[in-house]
Amino acid sequence: MANRSSNTSAVPEAKGALDRFKFEVANELGVPLSDGYNGNLTSKQNGSVGGYMVKKMIEAQERQMSSGQNGQF
Secondary structure (H helix, E strand, C coil), X not given: CCCCCCCCCCCHHHHHHHHHHHHHHHXXXXXXXXXXXXXXXXXXXXXXXXXXXXXXXXXXXXXXXXXXXXXXX
């Protein structure tokens, strides 16, 4: 398997939607995320955004699977 940077998208077409989602989650959590450099944020702030994004994506997939849509991998 090729070594991929964590900054590359598995589905490049989803980048815009993921960026919007990231800003939505940051806003919900009160993290002052800006477009561009965010080196002023703590690891905890950045980690909370990423962690909450994953939580929400898993919840959405679980709802989709329980409704019978795309129930198999």
